[in-house]
Amino acid sequence: MVSNVGYYVAGFDAAGKRVGSLIFEGKLSDNKDVAAAIEKGKAAFEGAAVVEVISADDYSLYLSGAYVRGENGKPVKYVAPEPTETEKKAVQQAELTADYKAQVAELTTALQVADLNGDADAKASIQSDFKDLQASYKEGMEALK
Template structure:
C-alpha cells in the first residue's frame, strides 16, 4: 500500500537504524545534486539524533512507517527486539517471585484469620510456621537470582 504521493524522502536514522525523522524530497535527487545537498543539510540540522541522513524511496519509506529499521546495507529490514540484558532478566524473575510470594501471603493471611476465628490454635501455629518458612524461602530465592 502506498502511504504517500511523493517518490523520495530524506530520512534520518539513529544508531539502532530507527527512523528519527524525514522530509519530503519533491524532486529527483539524481538530477538535482545542489537541492539534494541542501535538503540533506536541513535534515541533519533537524534530526539531531540521526547518525545517518539519506534519501529513501517511497517503497523503503513505507517499510520504515511499518516498523522496519535501516540495515547495515542501507536497506529496510524487519525490526528484531534485542535479547533482554542479564539485569532485565533478573528484575523480571524477581518480580515474578514477588507476585507469587504476595499471592501466597494473602492466602495464608486468609487461612490464619479463619483459624483464629475458629479458635483452632494448632492451625494458627502451623500457618505461622508456614509463613516463616515461605518468607525465608522467598528471601533466599530473591538473593539467588543473578
Template sequence: MNGTNVDYYVAGFDSTGKRVGSIICDFDPNKEKNADKLSALIDKAKGLFTDAEVVEVISATDYVMYLSGDYVRGVEGKPVAYVAPEPTAAEKKASVIATIKAKYQPTLDNLVEARVKAAMLGADTAKIDSQYKATLASMATEIKNA
C-alpha cells in the first residue's frame, strides 16, 4: 500500500532536493502511447513549480516519502533521508543573542513595571532607572562578548 490512490506523480524539486510541488499523473508514464501526455504534464509542472530545478515523474511510494519531510531527492533521483544543514556562523550568533536577550527580558520587564508603579505613586525612580540602565549595560556587554 502506497498511501495514495494513484501510481505516479510529476514532482518538482528545488536545488536542495526538497519537493516544491507535485501533480497527479493519472496514466502510466512508462507506456509509449502516453509520451505526448507525459510531455504536456511535465511542461505544466514546470510552469507551476517555478522554483523547481528538476521536474520528473515519481512513484506514489516515493511521493509519500517526500510528503513526510523526512526525505529529499538524492543525486540519483530517489528519496534520501533529509539531513539538516549546520547553522551558519550568523545563525549561531543570532541564536546566542536571542538566548541572552531572553535571559534579561524578565528582569527588564519587572523594572519597567516597578518604575511605572513608582512614578504613579510619586516615588523616586532614580534607583530603578539606575538598575534598568545597569541591566541593559550587562546585557549589551554579554552580547558584545558573545
C-alpha cells in the first residue's frame, strides 16, 4: 500500500485486534509528540489495552484484518481460536434440529398424501416413523447436553 503517511497512532484490544487508528502528525524523534499522540489515541479508542505509534507498513497489515498485534508489539498472522465445547455442541444441536425439521416436513407431506388417498396402512406407518423420529431427536439432543 502506497501512502503519504509514515506513521499512525493505533489502539489495540487485549486480543491484539486494532480498535482504531489516527494519523501520527508529529515527529517520531520527539518524545513529546509521541506522548501527546498516544494520549490522544487513548481518549479516542475506547476499549484499547495498548495505544502506540506504528509504521504505515504495519498499519496496512493490521488494516487487512489478517494480522493482530503480537506480544512483541509487531504484527502476527491472526489465528482464529478453536471453538469451545459449548460452541461445538451448539453447532451439533443446530444441525440435528435442521435435520429433524426436514424429516418432519417430509413425513408431514407423506401423511397428507396418505390421508388424501385414504391409505390407512401408509398413515399408520408414517405415524410410527414420526414417533421413532421424535424419540431419536430427543435422544440425540439429550446426548448433546
